[in-house]
Every structure is written in C-alpha cells, then in structure tokens.
Amino acid sequence: MKQTKGGLPQQKDNQTEKQKNVRMSNIMAAKSVSDLIRTSLGPRGMDKLIQSSRKEVVISNDGATIMDKLNVQHPAAKMMVDLSKSQDIAAGDGTTTVVVLAGALLNSCIKLLEKGIHPTTIAESFSKASKKAIEIVESISINLDLSDRNSLIKSAKTSLNSKVVSQYSDKLAPIAVDAILKIIDPQFATNVDLKDIRIIKKLGGTVEDSELVDGIVLNQKVTNNAGGPSKIENAKIGIIQYQISPPKPHMDTGIVIKKYVQMDRVISEEKKYIAKILKPIKLAKCNVLLIQKSILRDAVTDLSLHYLAKSKIMVVKDIERDEVEFICRTIDARPVASPETFTQDKCGTAKLVEQIDTGEEKLVIMRGVPNSGKTVTVLLRGSNTFMLDEAERSLHDALCAIRSLVKRKAVITGGGAPEIEISMKLGEFAKTIHGVEQQCFKAFAEAFEIIPFTLAENAGLNPVEVVTNLRSSHKQGNKSFGINVVKGEITDLSNENVLEPLLVKVSAIRLAVECVIMILKIDDMVATR
Ligand SMILES: Nc1ncnc2c1ncn2[C@@H]1O[C@H](COP(=O)(O)OP(=O)(O)OP(=O)(O)O)[C@@H](O)[C@H]1O
Numbered sequence: 454m455k456q457t458k459g460g461l462p463q464q465k466d467n468q469t470e471k472q473k474n475v476r477m478s479n480i481m482a483a484k485s486v487s488d489l490i491r492t493s494l495g496p497r498g499m500d501k502l503i504q505s506s507r508k509e510v511v512i513s514n515d516g517a518t519i520m521d522k523l524n525v526q527h528p529a530a531k532m533m534v535d536l537s538k539s540q541d542i543a544a545g546d547g548t549t550t551v552v553v554l555a556g557a558l559l560n561s562c563i564k565l566l567e568k569g570i571h572p573t574t575i576a577e578s579f580s581k582a583s584k585k586a587i588e589i590v591e592s593i594s595i596n597l598d599l600s601d602r603n604s605l606i607k608s609a610k611t612s613l614n615s616k617v618v619s620q621y622s623d624k625l626a627p628i629a630v631d632a633i634l635k636i637i638d639p640q641f642a643t644n645v646d647l648k649d650i651r652i653i654k655k656l657g658g659t660v661e662d663s664e665l666v667d668g669i670v671l672n673q674k675v676t677n678n679a680g681g682p683s684k685i686e687n688a689k690i691g692i693i694q695y696q697i698s699p700p701k702p703h704m705d706t707g708i709v710i711k712k713y714v715q716m717d718r719v720i721s722e723e724k725k726y727i728a729k730i731l732k733p734i735k736l737a738k739c740n741v742l743l744i745q746k747s748i749l750r751d752a753v754t755d756l757s758l759h760y761l762a763k764s765k766i767m768v769v770k771d772i773e774r775d776e777v778e779f780i781c782r783t784i785d786a787r788p789v790a791s792p793e794t795f796t797q798d799k800c801g802t803a804k805l806v807e808q809i810d811t812g813e814e815k816l817v818i819m820r821g822v823p824n825s826g827k828t829v830t831v832l833l834r835g836s837n838t839f840m841l842d843e844a845e846r847s848l849h850d851a852l853c854a855i856r857s858l859v860k861r862k863a864v865i866t867g868g869g870a871p872e873i874e875i876s877m878k879l880g881e882f883a884k885t886i887h888g889v890e891q892q893c894f895k896a897f898a899e900a901f902e903i904i905p906f907t908l909a910e911n912a913g914l915n916p917v918e919v920v921t922n923l924r925s926s927h928k929q930g931n932k933s934f935g936i937n938v939v940k941g942e943i944t945d946l947s948n949e950n951v952l953e954p955l956l957v958k959v960s961a962i963r964l965a966v967e968c969v970i971m972i973l974k975i976d977d978m979v980a981t982r
C-alpha cells in the first residue's frame with residue numbers, strides 16, 4: 454500500500470490499493486473456477502474425472518456435481534461453487550452455463566475496472582442490464598402446453614444431450630416426461646415434488662434396459678430361505694415395524710439345559726410366541742409382508758420363516774425407515790407398529806409382486822398399485838457404477854428441466870441462440886444511453902457471447918467465425934438460429950428440436966449477475982477465528 458506524507462493511504466477513485474487488490478484476487482479466483490468448467494459445456498463438452506481424497510472416483514459432465522466435488526479453498530471460488538448449487542436448486546439444469554456466464558461477466562468487470570469505473574457503478578448498471586436481458590429472453594420464448602408431450606420430450610432430450618449418457622437420451626427423455634406427467638395434473642399443476650419419483654439403481658444390463666415402473670421397486674430381495682413364495686398375484690401387503698422373532702435379553706445370559714423336557718419347553722414357548730405374532734397376519738389374509746429394518750433384533754428367524762413359508766406369505770425384510778412412507782403412499786397401506794393392531798384395513802394391495810433378477814442383483818417389483826398416479830419409480834440399469842451414477846444425475850437434470858416447464862410453461866431454442874440475441878439487443882440498447890452506463894451495458898452484452906463461443910469451441914469449430922456468422926443471421930431476424938453441433942454449422946434449431954426451458958435460462962442470468970455483483974462489492978477480507 455502506498456503511503457502519503459501524512460501517513461494516510463493514497464486514494465485514487467476513493468479506493469485504496471488494498472481494496473483493488475482484494476477485488477482483483479477475488480475476481481481471478483472465481484474466474485479460474487469458471488475456466489476450469491468451461492470445457493464441459495454443451496453436447497460436445499468434455500467430461501471430468503474427479504478423484505476424492507478418499508480415492509472415490511466420479512466421472513461427470515454435470516456442472517453442479519463437478520463443482521461440488523472440487524475442493525476449492527479461496528472464498529471467492531467457493532462462491533462460484535455455491536452459485537452452481539443455487540442454480541441446481543432453482544432450476545436443476547444450466548449449472549455449467551451459470552458459472553461460465555459469471556466468469557465472462559467477471560472478465561467484463563476487469564476491463565471496466567481498468568478503465569477506472571467505480572465498482573458500485575458497474576454493479577448498478579449490471580443489475581439494470583440483467584433485467585433487460587431477462588426481458589429479451591422472455592420476448593423470444595414460446596409458450597408451451599403441458600399436454601404437448603413431444604415438446605416436453607425435446608426439452609428433456611436437450612438437457613440429456615450434453616451428458617455422458619447422451620446416447621441413451623431416446624430412452625431416458627420419455628421416461629423423465631412420463632414420470633412427471635403421471636404424478637401431476639397437467640391442467641392445474643404449477644410445481645412438481647420430485648420426491649414422488651423414486652429412482653432405483655441396479656447393476657446389470659445397460660441404460661437401455663431402464664424402465665418406468667407404474668408401481669414400486671424395492672431394493673431388497675425376498676427372504677425365502679425356507680422355501681417361501683417369490684411371486685404373488687393379487688397381493689395383500691402388510692408393512693410391519695416389529696419383528697417376528699423372540700426378544701433378545703438385554704444382557705448376555707446363558708441358559709443351561711439339562712433335560713430334553715426343558716429343551717422341548719423352550720422350543721414350544723418360541724413356537725407359541727411366534728404363532729401369536731403371526732395369527733393376526735394370517736387372519737388379515739396378508740400374503741406379502743414387508744418388515745422394517747431394526748438393529749435391536751433379527752427380523753425373522755428360521756422358525757418364523759418356516760411358518761411364513763407354510764402359509765405362503767412372501768417376506769421382504771430390511772425395509773428402510775425412510776422408505777416406509779413412500780411405500781405406504783404408493784400401495785395405500787398403513788404401517789403397523791405392534792402385532793395386536795395388525796388388521797386387514799391396514800394392508801395395501803398390488804396386482805403382482807415378484808422378485809426379478811438383473812443378473813447382478815435381485816429386487817422386488819410391485820405392479821398394479823391402487824394409487825398409481827401419486828408416485829412412480831424409475832428403475833435405472835447400467836453396466837457399471839460410474840455409468841449408473843451419471844445416469845441418475847442426468848435423469849435428475851432432465852426431470853428438473855421438465856419441472857421448470859411445469860413451473861413456467863415456456864421454452865426457448867438453445868445452442869447459443871438466446872445468448873446471441875441478448876448480446877445483440879443489449880448492444881443496440883447501449884447505443885441509446887450515454888456515458889459510463891453505456892460502457893457497462895456494452896461490456897455486459899459482450900459477456901453473453903461466451904456461451905455460443907464456448908459451444909463452438911467445444912465442438913471443434915472456429916469460435917470467432919461461428920459467433921460472427923451467428924450474429925449476422927440474428928441481425929437478419931432469425932431468432933431461433935443457433936449452433937448445430939452435429940452439422941457443424943448455423944441452422945434453425947427449432948427444427949432440430951433443441952429446446953430449453955425458459956426458467957432455466959432466466960434463473961441462470963439472474964443468479965450469475967447476483968453473484969458477480971456480490972464479488973465486485975467485496976473490498977476487504979478479514980479472517981477471524
Ligand atoms: N443439440 C444441441 N445443439 C446445440 N446446442 C445444444 C444442444 N444440446 C444442448 N445444447 C446447448 O448446450 C448448453 C447446455 O450444456 P450443458 O447441459 O453441458 O450445460 P448446463 O445445462 O449449463 O449444465 P448442466 O447440464 O451440467 O447442469 C445449452 O446452451 C444448450 O442450448
């Protein structure tokens with residue numbers, strides 16, 4: 454810090470050198486994160502392999518996932534990680550776009566700061582410009598009807614196109630759309646609770662074998678050591694939260710049996726005890742029994758399994774506590790906490806309950822459930838865990854894209870078309886204003902070119918040429934022209950089915966600008982204990 458004669462820090466534009474340094478170091482740290490993720494934007498974007506300190510390996514293209522796994526230290530870089538997370542919560546998709554855009558806006562900030570423009574002025578202008586930018590995307594959006602399944606599938610496909618599992622987008626897109634359409638009423642819905650969609654991952658087969666189950670899939674397998682059934686038609690399903698086994702003593706105790714008679718008594722006591730527990734279950738004509746997991750004692754014993762098998766009752770144990778509510782809602786059942794309260798009306802129903810074998814693992818599927826429409830389950834299959842985990846993340850993005858459309862029923866064409874439109878229109882608007890604000894608006898408009906620029910760069914095209922051509926075709930009024938990464942040229946992307954939800958883009962712009970303004974306004978960093 455330069456000192457003046459009087460010992461006071463030298464001031465220039467009311468800012469000390471330290472303030473400038475802090476601001477610049479924050480901008481640089483945040484920008485480096487954005488540069489890192491830039492190569493994974495778009496359908497031709499690269500994937501990242503991240504190895505955690507615990508040697509866990511994740512391969513992903515999902516912005517939020519990559520950012521989450523990065524172990525960044527700088528507080529400003531952490532703000533970019535949070536930015537990506539916020540977009541994930543608000544829209545689910547566009548988590549790479551938001552970070553890349555923030556990076557470009559920060560770049561514009563550097564240029565403006567170098568010209569001597571005050572950060573507060575930049576922040577105010579950016580805030581105004583972002584409102585204008587949102588107005589522009591809204592003006593080019595097309596309204597969508599939720600009964601238009603094809604358009605919904607196109608949006609889901611655009612979201613899946615840029616993922617590791619993009620070759621399966623034809624399979625996963627309809628699954629995502631149908632899953633959401635099943636749990637909402639397309640006429641009145643304004644939001645979707647994604648908790649009603651359960652995703653079960655199973656190794657074996659390929660993603661192509663994934664399916665949407667109109668019912669429920671349980672991760673557990675049937676316990677049929679004693680030869681009980683593993684397939685039941687017209688099932689009556691009971692969910693119990695107690696165990697069918699004798700209680701265990703609190704302490705380790707030993708019982709010495711000296712005579713056969715005593716042994717007989719022990720066995721007959723156990724038989725009586727178990728028969729008493731099973732009586733109400735049999736009376737209720739329950740033929741599928743789900744038992745909640747307990748660490749206190751065994752769910753079943755050999756003896757109880759033998760009795761259950763004799764009565765042709767199918768048993769699935771180790772049902773997790775947090776699964777119970779979802780299962781109950783799906784099959785229309787109520788959990789039973791004690792043997793005395795087990796009655797017929799608490800049982801749920803399903804047309805068919807069976808165990809299937811994926812080759813690697815076994816699981817239980819219940820089809821034909823009464824509450825079909827309230828919940829659905831997606832059974833995801835994959836040949837290895839990397840693929841399976843990424844398929845789950847990608848499906849989540851596609852589901853979020855559709856949820857965004859339910860929240861706000863409008864789409865825009867992708868492939869850099871909206872960004873170039875914003876850049877151009879804002880550039881034109883900048884000409885109508887004067888002074889410092891004009892410079893800020895211009896720099897803000899230029900930052901939006903980063904998206905088409907990066908899409909082209911990642912697709913192996915000449916980015917400068919592509920962005921120039923894109924600009925000239927938008928100048929001629931072709932608002933839906935974008936980068937066709939497959940053909941390597943600029944075409945009307947509304948014909949290529951590259952549609953994105955409006956909400957995703959609006960939220961990305963809003964959040965990116967908010968984050969940039971926040972970084973810009975920080976002029977000091979203080980570490981406390
Ligand atoms: N077929 C396509 N042709 C051209 N551009 C496409 C195509 N499919 C998607 N895009 C564009 O790719 C961009 C989205 O890329 P990507 O999905 O990698 O990032 P994101 O959605 O921002 O982040 P994430 O999906 O990781 O949350 C959007 O700008 C979209 O318009």
Ligand SMILES: [Mg+2]
Binds near residue numbers: 548611612613615850
């Ligand atoms: Mg995406």
